[in-house]
Amino acid sequence: MNATTPANTTASQATISESNRSRILQHLYHHGVSSRAQIAKALELTPAAITKITARLIEAGVIKETGDIEGSKNRRSIGLKLDTSHFRVIGVKFARSLVQIGVFDLAGNRLSLDNLPTVSNDTVWDTIATIHTKVNDLLANDKRIMAVGMAVPGPYLRGIGRIAVVSSMQEWRKVNFLREFADAFRVPVFLEQDARAGALAEYLFDPDITADNLAYYLVGEGVGLGAIDNGHLINGALGAATEIGHVSIDVNGRPCDCGNVGCLERYCSAGAIHELVNATDGLVPGSAGMSHAEACRALFALCEEGDEEANHLLRQVARFVGYGCVTIFNAFNPSHIVLGDIVSEAGAPLLNEVRRVVDERVISELNDSTTITLSGLSTDAAVAGAAAVAITQFLEHPSVFFDVT
Amino acid sequence: MNATTPANTTASQATISESNRSRILQHLYHHGVSSRAQIAKALELTPAAITKITARLIEAGVIKETGDIEGSKNRRSIGLKLDTSHFRVIGVKFARSLVQIGVFDLAGNRLSLDNLPTVSNDTVWDTIATIHTKVNDLLANDKRIMAVGMAVPGPYLRGIGRIAVVSSMQEWRKVNFLREFADAFRVPVFLEQDARAGALAEYLFDPDITADNLAYYLVGEGVGLGAIDNGHLINGALGAATEIGHVSIDVNGRPCDCGNVGCLERYCSAGAIHELVNATDGLVPGSAGMSHAEACRALFALCEEGDEEANHLLRQVARFVGYGCVTIFNAFNPSHIVLGDIVSEAGAPLLNEVRRVVDERVISELNDSTTITLSGLSTDAAVAGAAAVAITQFLEHPSVFFDVT
Incomplete structure (x- = not known):
């Protein structure tokens, strides 16, 4: 039998590890403080895998140990916690005439909200420039912000980066969101169609x-x-x-x-x-x-x-x-x-x-x-959907954000 | 740290192994004869995992070793093969007035087809009885048949086992397909809405x-x-x-x-x-x-x-x-x-x-x-969709069909 290249072997292990890391983070996100044993039981992972993965997540500062919690049979065990107030994301919601920029913690609590001036077809490009400035300012002032999520009206062509149809304000059709924003900031940017972003927000925050x-x-x-x-x-x-x-x-x-x-x-x-x-x-x-x-x-x-x-x-x-x-x-x-x-x-x-x-x-x-x-979620909080896009990426692909490998 | 129960640990390993077995079978199904190295490369699995899983699949008679095939850099390596002609499934397609029963090999080749007499609202239950007899006869005469797939008109309520709406021939609404067929034969039975079965057939056979x-x-x-x-x-x-x-x-x-x-x-x-x-x-x-x-x-x-x-x-x-x-x-x-x-x-x-x-x-x-x-796929061959339902299950959950663990 020929050996696979080391790269492939690594890729395989990396894929499985990232998937397990993601499942552990999601468990802590949805269930709050949990012991290693509780996580192992819920996710059907071996104790050895849990120990190894959580050690790296703690080292990278993603999760923390808390005091003892009550385990099964009254045994005490150490709790693990994903501190949702410790990390932040920016959400940007585009809705034709209204663009909103909000800062959220991982639990979906809104820490600030900025309604940009009403957009008209003539001010689309000014609005784009304003978003660049405002997001950069927010990032410069808060090191805890680790991603930007953006929610854009559909039909949004994901690979191309453009909205395919805009019933009013045709200028929006000319904006290539990927080109404008994908590599614009010190943190990664994630784009999603707005209603899909809303579904993620309901799923995560309600x-x-x-x-x-x-x-x-x-x-x-x-x-x-x-x-x-x-x-x-x-x-x-x-x-x-x-x-x-x-x-x-x-x-x-x-x-x-x-x-x-x-x-x-x-x-x-x-x-x-x-x-x-x-x-x-x-x-x-x-x-x-x-x-x-x-x-x-x-x-x-x-x-x-x-x-x-x-x-x-x-x-x-x-x-x-x-x-x-x-x-x-x-x-x-x-x-x-x-x-x-x-x-x-x-x-x-x-x-x-x-x-x-x-x-x-x-x-x-x-x-x-x-x-x-x-x-x-109130309508003003619909910008939470944009934040949810970024938070979902963090929960699903932690290694993009932290050195956890 | 509390240990997980052995049952959970086992479940975890079983889930991952079954998933990898399934991926290997699907690779062989779609790509034909492949070496272990080729599979390892394509699936990003470790050589050790491939060796272990394929050994069990060979032992259980699911796959076979073939002669040497050309590997990379002109090295010879042993080929592995899923013999699609060796295993068979029965497909039953329900289409209100027409019920068809076909026998297929795993590649979707039709080996026999039986069009039942045209069904009227009065003969629905006779038809059900006939299906029982005919499927049992086919199973008795061919030990290679390992599953039955059934395609029923939608909206089919999967958990309940009933068709929710039938525009003509209301008697069909009274049939509980799960109760009638789920445990009726020596092999497992899988039910799916007909168009979804068709999608699986196109995906597998074209x-x-x-x-x-x-x-x-x-x-x-x-x-x-x-x-x-x-x-x-x-x-x-x-x-x-x-x-x-x-x-x-x-x-x-x-x-x-x-x-x-x-x-x-x-x-x-x-x-x-x-x-x-x-x-x-x-x-x-x-x-x-x-x-x-x-x-x-x-x-x-x-x-x-x-x-x-x-x-x-x-x-x-x-x-x-x-x-x-x-x-x-x-x-x-x-x-x-x-x-x-x-x-x-x-x-x-x-x-x-x-x-x-x-x-x-x-x-x-x-x-x-x-x-x-x-x-x-010709319309008469639409019964292939029913077969595809069963074949998909075999490829996704091989341990249901063979002792491969």
């Missing part, structure tokens, strides 16, 4: 979410979806899967900039709602001069006050959000659908109408086994 | 298909989809994901038995085509008395003869097949879409119209990077 089949349904300036199937984020060949906003709900319906007809986004995005509001007889005074988000929030405020016309309009929109939900059931069969971003701020009246549509149109076995909730 | 992002688009008595994303079959929480036939293409369209409105299946399944043919002024004489498949094939024959009305009707249907394709692009972004089952027999005229719709409606970057082809 303690009530335990599903391995999770869909984050972003209804905001765009309409998007991030779907986790059995623990794997569905990506597609180019990273352009789960683009629910461009799935047609009416093949004879409204044309969309993407080339398709009847795209869901044309019926229930913040922009579509803004159009509906503008078309009323002054339901929201001055709505024409508002941003999409402002117009939506003004509508939702009227709904809360009991305004009948406003509530009628909201129900109309909610039915379309519901049709999107029905498609999510049949295309992805998640066990939990989280509705987030601007439009989800409409709250209970929206959710009730969505559930009504789902009750009418979804197979009962699927409906019965699926939870639909509003996101527990 | 040498031209190398994509890790593959969609098999089944357009037959039902309309279904099996999607492989980065090598993982998308399942959903209950196994009811990728039910493209019940994704609405028109939320104000035709009602469907599933409760949804405008389901794709209502526009381009073999049954929908049959209805269209029946509604013509005798385009296909005697069509009302035909099966759906017969009516479709009669229509396609007329198309080939150049009949204008027939071609017009086909183009109309093909546009709907195309709308489904557009949804597949935006929901799953595969790099290869394979169109299969009865309707795909319409051939080039169908495919051309589907491509026309896709050219009109899909983002160019996605369109440019995605291949759409007709299945190379």
Whole structure:
């Protein structure tokens, strides 16, 4: 038998070790302080492997030993801890007219948030320059920041670094995010489609979410979806899967900039709602001069006050959000659908109408086994999704961040 | 540190070994005769691991040593081989009115095929009984058969064992496939939704298909989809994901038995085509008395003869097949879409119209990077999908079939 080259042998061991390191970090992240024995039991790893890997993680400063904790049979054992407050990431969320930059700890606690000036088609490049400056300033002032995550509207072409379709503000299409940011800072940068970033945020930061089949349904300036199937984020060949906003709900319906007809986004995005509001007889005074988000929030405020016309309009929109939900059931069969971003701020009246549509149109076995909730993360905190992208990379590929080998 | 229980330690080692065994078998399956060094290099496994695992696989009779093969630097080394003709599986495909039972070798070569008498709503239970008898007969006569794979129409509720929706022939809904078949034979039985089975067949048996992002688009008595994303079959929480036939293409369209409105299946399944043919002024004489498949094939024959009305009707249907394709692009972004089952027999005229719709409606970057082809497996061979379900299990979980530990 020929021997393999040492490089291959090493690669093999490195791959397995990195996978085990990642599993240990994820266990500590999700379960808090744990003993080596508890980790070994949960992950079905040998005590020897745990001892070796945790020693290197402690040496590299990634995890720490805490005082004794109660083990099984009342034996005391040393606890291990991933100190989520010790490391930080920057999240940058791009949402056409709004760019937000936040600093987060690993648990998803937001330490600062910076809303950049409203972006117009003319100021896209100024905004890019501002992001460079601001991120560099943040990095210079806080050595604990170890990565930048960015969430960009889909369909985002991962390999190319460009957004394929932007319904308004065409200048965004010209931005190559990879070229602009991939090697721009002292820490690694990770880019993800925004709804997929949102799914990661729900998965990491919401303690009530335990599903391995999770869909984050972003209804905001765009309409998007991030779907986790059995623990794997569905990506597609180019990273352009789960683009629910461009799935047609009416093949004879409204044309969309993407080339398709009847795209869901044309019926229930913040922009579509803004159009509906503008078309009323002054339901929201001055709505024409508002941003999409402002117009939506003004509508939702009227709904809360009991305004009948406003509530009628909201129900109309909610039915379309519901049709999107029905498609999510049949295309992805998640066990939990989280509705987030601007439009989800409409709250209970929206959710009730969505559930009504789902009750009418979804197979009962699927409906019965699926939870639909509003996101527990506030819309301003949607930038948390961008942070979650970076944190996920840290948990999955620790050796990129620390010398743990 | 507390020691883990021996059971956990064992489980850990067993999991890793099974995974490596599986990877070695899959390598031999896809690449043919290989030396231990070639396998070690391709899989980044240590020579020691390869030696140990292949020794056990040889001992258990799963793989064999062949004569010397040419290694690197002209050194000779011993070849290893998975003899795909030595092991056999039974595939059973359920398609409402047609049930087929085939015997296959591991390479997907069909050794026998049995079309059961056309099933009506009244003969569903007789058919179940016949399957029991026929499979037992096949197993009694061929000791090399080591598993049964079954492909059933979706939405198939994997945990419960039932089909959730059947648009015609309601008796099928009462069949619990798990209860009927899971423990019925001397070999293990594996069940899968039919389009997902088709995706596995394309992935395993078609040498031209190398994509890790593959969609098999089944357009037959039902309309279904099996999607492989980065090598993982998308399942959903209950196994009811990728039910493209019940994704609405028109939320104000035709009602469907599933409760949804405008389901794709209502526009381009073999049954929908049959209805269209029946509604013509005798385009296909005697069509009302035909099966759906017969009516479709009669229509396609007329198309080939150049009949204008027939071609017009086909183009109309093909546009709907195309709308489904557009949804597949935006929901799953595969790099290869394979169109299969009865309707795909319409051939080039169908495919051309589907491509026309896709050219009109899909983002160019996605369109440019995605291949759409007709299945190379003939419709009768669609039962190969059922066989592929069993073969996939063998390749992924060899210890279920052989004592290799």
